[in-house]
Amino acid sequence: MLDMPAIRQDLNLVYDLAPNPDLAARMSAEYSRMSRVVSPADWAIHAPYVAAINALKRERNATILAHNYMTPEIYHGIADVVGDSLQLAVEATRTSADVIVQCGVHFMAETSKILNPAKIVLMPDMQAGCSLAESITAEGVEQMRAKYPGAPVVSYVNTTAEVKAASDICCTSSNAVDIIRALDADTIIMTPDQYLAQNVAAQVPEKRIVWWEGSCIVHEQYTAQDIRDFREWNPDTRIITHPECPPEVVAESDFSGSTKGILDYVSAERPARAMLVTECSMASNISDAHPDVEFIGPCNMCPYMKKITLEKVLWSLHTMTTQIEVPSHIADKARLAVQRMIDLSAAKA
Ligand code: 13P
Ligand code: SF4
Secondary structure, three states: OOOHHHHHHHHHHHOOOOOOHHHHHHOHHHHOOOOOOOOHHHHHHHHHHHHHHHHHHHHHOEEEEEEOOOOHHHHOOOOOEEEOHHHHHHHHHHOOOOEEEEEOOHHHHHHHHHHOOOOEEEOOOOOOOOOOHHHOOHHHHHHHHHHOOOOOEEEEOOOOHHHHHOOOEEEOOOOHHHHHHHOOOOEEEEEOEHHHHHHHHHHOOOOEEEEOOEOOOOOOOOOHHHHHHHHHHOOOOEEEEOOOOOHHHHHOOOEEOOHHHHHHHHHHHOOOEEEEEOEHHHHHHHHOOOOOOEEEOOOEOOOOHHHOOHHHHHHHHHHOOOEOOOOHHHHHHHHHHHHHHHHHHHHHO
16 A cells, blocks of 8 residues: 555655646646646646656656546646557557556556566556456356356456466457457357446357456446436437446447547547546546537546556656566466457457
């Protein structure tokens, strides 16, 4: 657990982190990407951290990979690459930086390390987990194999390195359907997201898909009745869901896709009003680029993603902690499962 008061004290000895309206005004280019969702007063607080992190990044030859659920000041202020889980994994294979700072959750940092064993991968807060990754172990995968002999295991990237190593191939929400279709098997095991598995099964009825009963604490909270009520009260709103939502929720929506899929859909369709049935930062991060779209709540916050803050990123780069390590006998097997997914997605593109 990070000792934030002590960290704050140490950082203030080295960096000038007091709110700074003059610096904030000079950094108007960064601010223009988030001005609809971050107030000028908040930007004056964030700007000194953004400036310090960006300078340190150059000094350390570091790159910041940030998931679409990061807060706007991280997403627009310090990230070098933003995207969904698949994009971040692919970008991790392309970077020439010596250091990767993962602004996302722990399994994403592990994936970057698996793909880049020689690089330093930093996780700003090791407590940034994921309810899906915590729901299954490698033993759980073996139990599923014993129950369905011969069936290949497709594990969501939202899993630990050990679970990836015990799987045949990984998937993300943007390529799961393609991966299931490409596998030469009638019965396929999907872990650990029961809802992603059920949503994929609905699109690939020719295969028998069996699943582990994990779920995402952010997306499982929505109900079909919530969506029907919302549609009745807001008839002209485009309702867009993430496939980690239960299938009956997805069935009530106009579109369902990964966080990149959601962004692409909004960019292409430009609906007057949109409700993103997903994590709250998704709408915040794309709001300034889509001034003609009114984004309407409710959204749900991911407590794990929200553990990553500018202060913790600065501390991470300053101290070069916490470095992710994956034992090579696990990383080597996990890499096969992740790389198979990346190769199959590239072949489909
Ligand atoms: P994608 O960004 O791949 O859609 O995943 C969403 C998610 O919940 C990541 O934790
Ligand atoms: Fe995990 Fe859900 Fe949070 Fe994504 S949004 S990190 S799947 S708990």
